[in-house]
Amino acid sequence: MSEPALTSLSTQGQVTTPEASRYLQRLCYHFSRKISVQYDSQQGEAQFPWGHCSLRADDDTLTFVCSADNAEALARVRHAIDAHVALFSRKNPMVVAWV
Numbered sequence: 350m351s352e353p354a355l356t357s358l359s360t361q362g363q364v365t366t367p368e369a370s371r372y373l374q375r376l377c378y379h380f381s382r383k384i385s386v387q388y389d390s391q392q393g394e395a396q397f398p399w400g401h402c403s404l405r406a407d408d409d410t411l412t413f414v415c416s417a418d419n420a421e422a423l424a425r426v427r428h429a430i431d432a433h434v435a436l437f438s439r440k441n442p443m444v445v446a447w448v
Contacts, residue, residue: 358423359416362445364434369406375437376430377404400426413445 366372370390377388377395385396393404400417413430417423427447434445 357416362413362447364411364443367409369411373404373406
């Protein structure tokens with residue numbers, strides 16, 4: 350008998366900024382102090398205890414794709430991203446536009 354497949358929920362968000370790569374690197378470096386993170390100047394993967402977030406930077410957009418096993422866990426991943434984007438963009442406030 351096979352195990353049931355896990356249902357994963359996901360959501361995508363974006364921030365428009367000409368400093369997408371800089372913000373990606375700052376966020377990933379900060380997260381890496383507490384969780385498992387791999388990143389370079391254009392992409393990152395952050396594994397939170399309750400979910401996952403992939404980050405991608407292009408010339409003017411920072412994109413987040415967050416996933417988790419349930420709605421509550423997904424909300425926690427989104428909250429972590431929202432709070433840290435707000436923290437790191439205090440001088441020129443940015444808000445993630447979630448789809």
